[in-house]
Amino acid sequence: MSLFANKLNRRNLRPCVRSERSSFQCFAKTSLAVALILLVATTGCRSSYHWRKTVANDTSSVQPISKRVDEPRVEIMQAALTSAPITVRDRERIESLQYQNLSLREVLEIAVQNSEVLREIGGVALKNPDTVQTQFNSALRETDPRYGMEAALSAFDAQLATTAYFNKKDQTFNNPFFSGGTNTFQQDLNDYTMELSKRTATGSRLALRGVTNYDSNNAPSNTFRSAWDTYVEGEIRQPLLQGGGLEFNRIAGPGSTPGVYNGLLIARVNNDISQTDFEVSVRDYVSNVVNSYWDLYFAYRDLDARTHAMKRSLIAWNQIRARAENDLESEARAALASEQYFRFKAEVDDALTGRIVQGTQNRNGSTGGTLRGSSGVQVAERRLRLLIGMTINGDELIRPNEDPSEAEVIFYWDTVMQEALMRRPELRRQQLSIHKRQMELLAARNFLNPRLDSVGRYRFRGFGDDLVASSGQSSSLGNLATGDLQEWYVGVEYTVPLGYRKGHLAVSNAEMLLTRDRAVLREQEREVVHDLSNAIADAARAFEACQNAVSRLEAANNVLRAYETQIKNDLEVDIDRQLDAQRRVVEAEIRYYQSRTEYAVALKNVHLEKGSLMGYADLRILDGIVPVIKETVVLSETTPPGGETSGNDGTIPETHATDASAMDESSADSAPVE
Known part of the structure; x- marks a missing residue:
């Protein structure tokens, strides 16, 4: 007001009311004074750039954008460019391939470094890009000018x-x-x-x-x-x-107004819900990366087993051909051996390149995914590269150098059930939604x-x-x-x-929403217990399957060695039994490694179901933005006091959820820091 007063002083104004000319001068001076007040008080010097870009008639910035809209052209990102894939026709390239040996921890480190987008299998980024979770989601919620916390504070x-x-x-x-x-x-x-x-x-x-x-x-x-x-x-x-x-x-x-609530507390709960959604997305992303790693591990083991079987069948075929002396029966035996050789050769080609089928991924039978094990090496390797953000076709093939654990892990039901009900982010999210509905009901009653x-x-x-x-x-x-x-x-x-x-409609609607969310929470808790039961039972089944597969593989090898010993001693062996023994060995070997891989995936699924996957994978979330690798690695849990456990080869089994310190550390690592 002082600037206004100084501009409109007596010396300037008294003449302006005495004549038409001075009246016009008064009008001009007054207008200029008001304009200066508005500009200085509301804009300041730093807003001149934004004024030119948003208010003035300068269209130089929008013209290139309009041209690209009128003439659409896809902008090719450098990250999408890669070399041509290796196919079965490239025998020389396949034989000269180099391998990049990676552990699961190293794969997770690469995934964390390239996790701007939390990738999913199934082409979600192409089909529905608006629903893709990224590390920017929490920041987007906080900076939302409609529903963010700062937007709620702006009303004051x-x-x-x-x-x-x-x-x-x-x-x-x-x-x-x-x-x-x-x-x-x-x-x-x-x-x-x-x-x-x-x-x-x-x-x-x-x-x-x-x-x-x-x-x-x-x-x-x-x-x-x-x-x-x-x-x-x-x-x-x-x-x-x-x-x-x-x-x-x-x-x-x-x-x-009734039904529309966007105060500070509601915005804060919405922000917490958004961070919990981000935590779920990170957990699912880590689960899919682990699934793809074990898929690739099994694909290599499957390829090795079928390659060994192909070599055995070729040796048997050559031995039969060497003994054949224009004997019709020997020719038939050689034909059977050659048929089995080419069968194994076709299976080796499939195991190397793979068929494009669904791999192990979240919610393909269980929350964390049930092992499929039907992809070949190259298909599984490309899927893993896609998930962790590496170039799709590299000069080296990724090869897992970590074997699944063979130790028996015993989970104590009462402990893990309570842990799952307390730590699952889906339940925490629903509990936040219930708190939000309770506050909305309080606000709705105000309109009565x-x-x-x-x-x-x-x-x-x-x-x-x-x-x-x-x-x-x-x-x-x-x-x-x-x-x-x-x-x-x-x-x-x-x-x-x-x-x-x-007002009564607002209260009734708020009460119904609260009742609905409470009913959903009860059903979610039942589903969590159901899925946890399945996961623990599946882990026990997979461990027993590993033990049975070991015995089966040993028996199949004994049968094949017995037949091979008879052949070396020039004893007659039925060719059907010999070839059948070869098939039994490869099937038993594949089943053994499949059981071990199933056990690794099953253990991961148990930790996912009880809400400790991030601690199990040695990851933690900082500020709800990006997961980071912990500096210390905990490979196994401790044995509960007084609990009797048994493991394979004298290994102390993993018994999670009974060590309070381990539980607290894992809980802190899996929750966002507020």
């Missing part, structure tokens, strides 16, 4: 509003009574208003307002030819029933009250010939400073919707 920000209106009137009246005693009425009328207002946490609105009116006219009855009427007032409006109170305004926000607002206003007035002058009477601001002219205004405003139809 102070607001500065300024208006300036200029009016020129030149009118002839038939009756001078209506124009202050003259038939030809001429008037210059300017209105200036500046207001600073703020909403408080209890819903009240505070405002400090300054109003200045300038009136210059030719009415002969005026005290002054031109006069300034100025007043400064403070106003408070406090809701006493509907819309009032700290609880309601923190939940719903000021000015909310009538609207009763108390309003108070106090005003200081000033009137004079000039806005600023040395003498008191002729200065509007000087007269204002004396405090002689004071006014006040107090009252209440009452509004009530008869019947409260919308």
Whole structure:
């Protein structure tokens, strides 16, 4: 207001009310003063760049974008470019392939470093890119100008509003009574208003307002030819029933309507839900990476077993051909051996290149995925490269150098069940949703009250010939400073919707949503227990399958060695039994490694079901943004006090959830840091 007063001083304004020319000068100076006030108070010097880009008529920035829209052309990213894939026709390249041996931990490190997008199997990024989870999701929620926490806080920000209106009137009246005693009425009328207002946490609105009116006219009855009427007032409006109170305004926000709540507490819960969704996405991503790693491990083992079988069948075929002496029976035996050789050769080609079928992935039978084991080496390797962000076709083939654990792991049901119910992020997310519904119900009940607002206003007035002058009477601001002219205004405003139809609907809807979310939580807990039961049972089955597969493989090898010993001793062996023994060996060997891989996936699934997968994979989430590798690696759990365990080859089995320190560390590693 001081800048405004300095611009409109007595020296500049008194001449401007004495003639038409000076009146025009007054108008120009006043307009310039108001413009300067608005620019300095609301924009500042740093906003000139944004003004040129968003308000001015400079279209240089948008023209290239418009051209690309009119002439669409896909922008090719460098990360998508790769060499040609190796196929079965490239025998020389296959034989000269180099391998990149990686452990599961190293694969997870690569995945973490390239996890801007939490990739999923199945082409989700192509089919529905808007639903793809990324490391930016939490930041997007926080910076949402509609539903973020800062957006909710912005409702309580102070607001500065300024208006300036200029009016020129030149009118002839038939009756001078209506124009202050003259038939030809001429008037210059300017209105200036500046207001600073703020909403408080209890819903009240505070405002400090300054109003200045300038009136210059030719009415002969005026005290002054031109006069300034100025007043400064403070106003408070406090809701006493509907819309009032700290609880309601923190939940719903000021000015909310039934069913639409976006206060600070609601925004905070939404932010927590978003971070929990991110945690679920990270967990699923890690689970898929582990699944793909073990898929690739089994693919190599499957290829090795079939390659050995092919070599055995070739040796048997050559031995039979060497003994054949134009004997029809020997020719038939050789044909059988050759058929088995080419069968194994075809299986080796399939095991190397693979068939494009679904691999092991989340929710293909269980939450963490059930082992498929039907992909070949190259298909499984490309799938792993896709997930961890490496080039799709590399110069080296990734080869796992880590074997699945053969130790028996015993999980104690009561402990792991309680752990799953406490730590599963899906349950925490639903619990947050219930808290949100409870707050919405509290806010909805507020609308069953009538609207009763108390309003108070106090005003200081000033009137004079000039806005600023040395003498008191002729200065509007000087007269204002004396405090002689004071006014006040107090009252209440009452509004009530008869019947409260919308309010009752809001309460009923909030109660139904709360009841629904509680029912969903109960069902989610039952499903968690169901899936955990399946996972623990499957882990036990997979371990027993490993033991049986070892015995089966040993027996199959004994049979084949017995037949081979008979052949070396020139004893007659039925060719069908010999070839069948070869098939049994390769089937038993494949089944053995499949059982070991199933056991590794099953153990991972148990940790996923009980909410400890991030700790099991030695990962933790910082600030809900990106997972990082822990510096210390815990490969096994501790044995519970007094618990008897048994393991394979004397290995102490893993018994999670009975060591309190291990549980606390794993819990801290799997939860976002607030």
